[in-house]
Amino acid sequence: MLSRLRPAIVSMSLFTVLLGLAYPLAVTGLAQTAFPTQANGSLVRDTRGAVVGSALIGQAFAQPGYLHPRPSASGANGYDASASSGSNMGPLNEALAKRVKADADALRAENPGATIPADAVTSSGSGLDPDISPDYARFQAPRVARARGAPLAAVQAVIDGQVQGRLFGFVGQPRVNVLAVNRALDARFPKGG
Secondary structure, X not given: OHHHHHHHHHHHHHHHHXXXXXXXXXXHHHHHHHOHHHHOOOXXXXXOOOEEEEOOOOOOOOOOOOOOOOOOOOOXXXXXXXXXXXXXXXXXOHHHHHHHHHHHHHHHHHOOOOOOOHHHOOOOXXXXXXXXXXXXXXXXXXXXXXXXXXXXXXXXXXXXXXXXXXXXXXXXXXXXXXXXXXXXXXXXXXOOO
């Protein structure tokens, strides 16, 4: 009996050490060496070194002088990183239709006559998307300019300066990181909204 049990115990111990300790430590060490910023959450810091957010995780900005992110279904009030998920509501769901209509009505009141970009009223799969489309960012420029007392063209120039193109020139869509634009707006026009 012991002769049959011994190989199983040795194998389990070997694989526990190899796959439970050595491999995770090697991957962590490689990530910390080759990609330290990404391995530590792509944290964004202010001039004093305090963490103000992550380039990879969206956060709620509600003041009128800031770009607003996409709607979020993460957590009770949205943008809860510990509850990352979409709403799981289908296109025929009445609650979703009411929320989208209310959001669209508020956006129409904010910027009458302008076309509302799709990402202004739809949430991402994770609910924590840090990016919005350049169209949605430009849609918000008049509100941001009014709140900051800045020329509209200057606010649009800040937004246009932060547009990131497609990855490798063909993967994904152009995008704007909300946190990066809001930090650039604060640097250029210190009066927040």
